[in-house]
Amino acid sequence: MKILLVGNPNVGKSLIFSQLTGLNVTASNYPGTTVEFYRGHMWKGEERYEVIDVPGMYSMEPGCEAERVARRMLDYGDLIINVLDATNLERNLNLTLQLAVCRKPMIVLLNFWDETKQKGIEIDPEKLEKFLGVPVIPVSAVTGEGLGKMVERLPEAGIPPFYIEKPDKRWRRIGLIVREVQSLRRRRPTLLERLQNLSLHPVYGLLTAAVIMGLAICFIVYTGEFFSGIIESLMTRWYLPLIQKLSGLLGRKGLLHEVLIGKLVAGGVSLKESLGLLTTGVYVAFGVVLPYISIFYFILGFLEDFGYLPRLAVLMDRAMHRIGLHGFAIVPLILAFGCNVPGVMALRNLESRREKFIAGILMAIGIPCMAQLSIIIGLVGRYGFSYLLLIFAFLFFVWTVLGVVGNRLVHGHTPSLLMEIPPYRLPRAAVQLKKLKMRITAFLVEALPFVFGGLLLVDLLHALGVIKWLSRFLAPVISGFWGLPETVTSTLLIGFLRKDVAVALLEPLALTPAQLTIVSLVLTLYFPCAATFVIIIKELGVRDTVKAVGVMITVTLLAGTFLHLTLDRLFTPQVLAALLTGAAIALGARAGGKHDPEEFADLPGEDGTGEEGGYNSGKEGIR
Amino acid sequence: MEAKRVLLLADLSPGCSGRVVRIDGGRGIQQRLEAMGVYPGVQIRKKSALFGYGPSIVAVAGSELAIGYGKARRIWVEVEEVEDPSGR
Numbered sequence: 261m262k263i264l265l266v267g268n269p270n271v272g273k274s275l276i277f278s279q280l281t282g283l284n285v286t287a288s289n290y291p292g293t294t295v296e297f298y299r300g301h302m303w304k305g306e307e308r309y310e311v312i313d314v315p316g317m318y319s320m321e322p323g324c325e326a327e328r329v330a331r332r333m334l335d336y337g338d339l340i341i342n343v344l345d346a347t348n349l350e351r352n353l354n355l356t357l358q359l360a361v362c363r364k365p366m367i368v369l370l371n372f373w374d375e376t377k378q379k380g381i382e383i384d385p386e387k388l389e390k391f392l393g394v395p396v397i398p399v400s401a402v403t404g405e406g407l408g409k410m411v412e413r414l415p416e417a418g419i420p421p422f423y424i425e426k427p428d429k430r431w432r433r434i435g436l437i438v439r440e441v442q443s444l445r446r447r448r449p450t451l452l453e454r455l456q457n458l459s460l461h462p463v464y465g466l467l468t469a470a471v472i473m474g475l476a477i478c479f480i481v482y483t484g485e486f487f488s489g490i491i492e493s494l495m496t497r498w499y500l501p502l503i504q505k506l507s508g509l510l511g512r513k514g515l516l517h518e519v520l521i522g523k524l525v526a527g528g529v530s531l532k533e534s535l536g537l538l539t540t541g542v543y544v545a546f547g548v549v550l551p552y553i554s555i556f557y558f559i560l561g562f563l564e565d566f567g568y569l570p571r572l573a574v575l576m577d578r579a580m581h582r583i584g585l586h587g588f589a590i591v592p593l594i595l596a597f598g599c600n601v602p603g604v605m606a607l608r609n610l611e612s613r614r615e616k617f618i619a620g621i622l623m624a625i626g627i628p629c630m631a632q633l634s635i636i637i638g639l640v641g642r643y644g645f646s647y648l649l650l651i652f653a654f655l656f657f658v659w660t661v662l663g664v665v666g667n668r669l670v671h672g673h674t675p676s677l678l679m680e681i682p683p684y685r686l687p688r689a690a691v692q693l694k695k696l697k698m699r700i701t702a703f704l705v706e707a708l709p710f711v712f713g714g715l716l717l718v719d720l721l722h723a724l725g726v727i728k729w730l731s732r733f734l735a736p737v738i739s740g741f742w743g744l745p746e747t748v749t750s751t752l753l754i755g756f757l758r759k760d761v762a763v764a765l766l767e768p769l770a771l772t773p774a775q776l777t778i779v780s781l782v783l784t785l786y787f788p789c790a791a792t793f794v795i796i797i798k799e800l801g802v803r804d805t806v807k808a809v810g811v812m813i814t815v816t817l818l819a820g821t822f823l824h825l826t827l828d829r830l831f832t833p834q835v836l837a838a839l840l841t842g843a844a845i846a847l848g849a850r851a852g853g854k855h856d857p858e859e860f861a862d863l864p865g866e867d868g869t870g871e872e873g874g875y876n877s878g879k880e881g882i883r
Numbered sequence: 884m885e886a887k888r889v890l891l892l893a894d895l896s897p898g899c900s901g902r903v904v905r906i907d908g909g910r911g912i913q914q915r916l917e918a919m920g921v922y923p924g925v926q927i928r929k930k931s932a933l934f935g936y937g938p939s940i941v942a943v944a945g946s947e948l949a950i951g952y953g954k955a956r957r958i959w960v961e962v963e964e965v966e967d968p969s970g971r
Contacts, residue, residue: 318918318919319914319917319918321914321915321918323915323918347945348944348945348946349945350920350944350945351919351920351943351944351945351946354918354920427917427922428922428923428924431920431922431924431925456947457930457931460930460931460933460940461931462931462932462933462934462937465933570949573949574933574937574938574940574949575933577933577937577938577949577951578933578934578935578936578937581936586951587938587949587951675951675953675954676938676950676951676952676953676954676955677938677949677950677951677954678915678916678919678948678949678950678951678954679948679949680919680946680947680948680949681940681946681947681948681949683947
């Protein structure tokens with residue numbers, strides 16, 4: 261028996277799924293957190309039920325890829341559990357009435373039941389049950405209240421006896437039902453609701469956004485540094501002596517010593533510079549990347565569950581249209597700072613192929629993941645804040661140029677924003693911790709093998725002489741264009757696998773600050789890591805991926821050469837950062853001078869039918 | 884203020900409410916808006932809007948929506964009540 265959890269986006273399906281199956285899937289307070297379906301199972305006595313968490317959908321006509329996934333799933337299930345947001349009954353019932361077309365047994369859950377009381381909403385579930393002809397059960401996904409009753413009433417699930425095809429008739433029917441079963445009490449707006457209005461205010465809203473983003477970045481950089489420092493001193497005190505002992509046991513040389521411990525630096529073992537699995541590998545993963553990632557996801561988790569991200573999307577909408585995207589695209593781009601893989605996945609919330617292509621390129625080229633950033637902060641930050649600033653200014657510049665050019669050249673149409681803004685909700689500590697734990701575990705499980713694999717590969721390629729051969733082959737570009745020593749070749753190779761390891765390999769090379777800046781930027785721009793690359797091919801298709809790779813190589817060549825010619829020769833990093841930021845802002849402002857006339861034309865991209873074949877079929881042209 | 888004016892949602896001032904009378908454009912945009920609860924005949928209230936060509940924030944069918952400028956330029960609203968925008 262297959263049970264589908266179906267409903268509008270952001271009604272709490274994923275949390276209910278976690279409660280029913282004991283499996284953890286990410287849940288947040290913005291529409292479109294789930295873009296794929298998840299399977300799990302639950303037991304009722306001796307019976308085993310398969311439970312499937314379906315991405316949210318507003319209607320039976322899919323508007324984006326995530327909704328298309330949901331639509332396909334509907335044919336697959338045996339029983340539909342329709343999850344409704346009880347604080348928003350009217351809009352949610354629209355899907356309920358349409359689901360009747362599936363002719364499948366159904367149960368209706370009224371989630372956020374506890375919240376209705378605070379909001380002065382009173383719903384009569386028994387009356388609603390009579391109207392819908394299927395069981396209606398009030399639940400609270402966060403506490404799990406009411407879910408037991410739902411499991412109990414599973415056998416009562418019935419096929420809804422109505423189906424109304426015409427939208428206007430359907431809405432009239434919904435109006436009638438809502439008037440009968442729901443009563444509203446007038447009350448004063450709560451503090452959260454006042455905050456809600458404030459954060460979308462044209463002036464205060466933008467100010468708040470700037471302050472929140474600034475604080476978040478400072479918090480991540482400073483606490484990351486702090487915790488990383490603590491872990492490093494703990495490792496030096498307790499872990500390093502163990503490794504030194506092991507090094508002695510292994511005879512201080514030989515193949516195994518080379519792989520596990522690495523090279524001796526000044527006659528001793530160095531956690532940072534020895535480049536062995538147990539030295540650099542462990543240090544990079546646990547001493548640097550782990551603290552930064554934990555703090556990033558701690559902040560992101562809070563912003564997600566509080567409901568801030570959709571507001572940011574609204575505030576950024578205008579600016580994002582200048583680079584060919586609409587406001588919601590900010591959400592995948594922010595997710596990409598944690599790791600590009602979930603960022604690329606979240607592109608499924610965007611409607612047109614053009615948006616996906618532009619956002620995908622911006623992400624793969626211009627957004628370094630937290631793991632890579634943490635090592636860059638540690639390595640480049642040593643020479644003062646200015647070089648770090650330059651890296652960010654440069655990425656911002658590349659971003660704006662690519663966005664503006666992409667907006668001009670990429671065919672197709674970017675529809676305007678249409679998004680539900682969920683209410684602010686105070687995140688619960690237990691839910692937050694669970695989510696944080698889940699994301700950190702995912703990092704450890706998915707990243708560690710690549711960190712160790714990357715270091716092993718360097719050893720292997722050195723031993724086989726591949727790196728020497730490649731260094732000679734790439735010398736004109738690496739030393740000619742970028743002014744870097746040939747020794748960085750191995751880092752470029754490992755960057756394909758794992759970018760944090762690649763940057764960490766720079767530690768023993770004794771590069772100048774300018775060289776470090778150039779190679780850090782080159783490593784960010786030139787190519788996404790293997791995991792991201794695979795997911796980009798899956799989401800964008802081979803053709804668009806090939807084009808994206810072309811753009812990446814061009815941008816990297818130009819950017820590296822430009823920096824080599826100017827940084828610390830013509831300009832100090834501060835001046836260069838200021839120049840690049842100014843140029844980017846000027847370009848962005850000019851590009852947005854007039855409104856995109858295409859938005860007013862009725863183009864196929866906006867009706868969701870022009871792309872029925874899926875963007876992988878490559879019907880629509882991108883130059 | 885005279886009653887029963889028909890304005891584009893994009894041009895409506897914040898705090899005003901009214902009834903959607905028409906949505907310009909093809910089946911696609913009609914369908915997408917309808918799925919979110921915006922259809923001819925529905926009661927709508929504009930809560931605020933961002934500068935220039937920014938999105939409009941509206942309250943409709945019990946939920947809050949952000950409608951981008953391009954779509955707000957296709958939704959015609961018959962103004963029924965003009966509120967003081969500060970009295971939200």
